[in-house]
Amino acid sequence: MIKVNQIEKNYGKFHLNCTMEVPDGCVTGLIGENGAGKSTVFKAIENLIFLDGGSIEVFGKPHTELNAKDREQIAIVLSDATFSNVYTIKDVARIMGSVYPDFDKKKFMGLVERFRLPKNQKVKEFSTGMKAKLKLFLALCHKARLLILDEPTAGMDVVARDEVLTLLREYMEEDEHRSILISSHISGDLEGFCDEIYMIHEGKIILHEDTDQLLGTYGVLKMTEEQYRKIDHSHLLRRRKEIYGYSCLTDEIHYYAENYPGITVEKGSIDEIIMLMVKGEAV
Template sequence: MLAELMEVRKQYGNFQLNCTMQLEEGRITGLIGKNGAGKSTAFKAILGLIHVDDGTVRVMGQDSTGLTPAQKEEIGVVLSDSTFSGYLTVQQISHIMEKMYHRFDRADFLEKCHQLSIPLDRSLKEFSTGMRAKLKVLLALSHEAKLLILDEPTAGLDVVARDQILDLLREYMEQEGRGILISSHISSDLEGLCDDLYMIHEGKIILHEDMDVLLDQYGILKVEEKVFADLDKRGILRVAKESWGYSCLTNEKQFYLENYPGLIVERGSVDEIITMISKGEEL
């Protein structure tokens, strides 16, 4: 197990994180949820950047607060609110990284910067949002970490740049023993990349599912009022009242397709699931 949160609690005013999740070797795990749901707090708990009120955080087999410098080098990180000074150039940053990480490959890093059109001699304050985002990901990948913690790594990137970054992440996972925990508001990125997915809502994990199962078995039913009353609701996870009837989230899409041939059943994309869990209610 690369990382795990076990009944971790953290209180901020009226917000409380109450979270259990696991990241296994050889898997890319997605974490989704609305802004303020607790994604960044969970990431910071894994990294030991905040003190948790209760529960256990373990990274690579031990408490996250007791990691040695060598073990910390095994973690690559992208956080939305962290970066190098805006007055530094990529060339200067590469020399700093060389001193910080024993396995930092400067030549390979600079070559990848060239491939992604990241200028080496301009200060970061002159970079576009997309350039900054690409640089953060390359830095996280540059020192052969076993675990990547990536908070919105493709934010601000165009389609071409996002595809380049996702390809780098897939290439990274070709070596055994590695894992990624990633959040993104771009659902298509997660659908094409992740092996499993956690959804966090108001600080709590309310869904954990393999991506293949999520895309194959989950769906959104569109049900008129007169049909809803007689609908078998055992496979319904959430219901939202609409002007024309009800939207229903199910994890048994095939059952409803087979038993209610006239029913509208839409594919359960990540975006649809987030929307339904946010606005819908449990029966």
């Protein structure tokens, strides 16, 4: 669905160099701390910025050569996108209907009712969470094959985030050839939703893994300095010095659990994996 091949973009001291892929029929997550390059990747895919190198394909075509029909198959939710302050939801629905021939106004207004968004209130008066919902509802209502979602649940409480993820699961279940590329600083949202995850740090992909593999075989080992010196380092990815000794990230948690009963072995959450990949040092 999307192939990003060694794209480069320079902004002063920031340098993006990224390769990744979004397969057909899959949900792909892009995670990383603020400023890591997530939004830059999304804008590059949408051809909103010029690249300094590399290439991007969408639907098997160079992303700069997509025609109007191709673009109708893509729905974008960018974290910094805004609506005109003078519009109401009814105005937005009318405009979307004129831009996208397949825009499902009935479905859109049904979502507005379900999530209790005010139809006659101007968008400028909406909360951050309400604006995020509105952008997502628009993306879901013109029968796109590809969703590109940059922080779609930003500003929402835990209940609203769960409802939104349910909507996205329903979207994927409707057609096996649909795909989603999604980023979120709330890693728990991605753990139970994405098929695979890329981690970006300082403009570079530092980890790519199937989500089940990531959560099933990656983990955190906690040990004294003496245990660290004696342990097999071949499956250690990163380490961090602690008061008690070291915490280490591994992609073979079962190997250490079976062979080193004296150390503490914990299954790592995505947050813990991010922390050790970013803040830890090479072994």
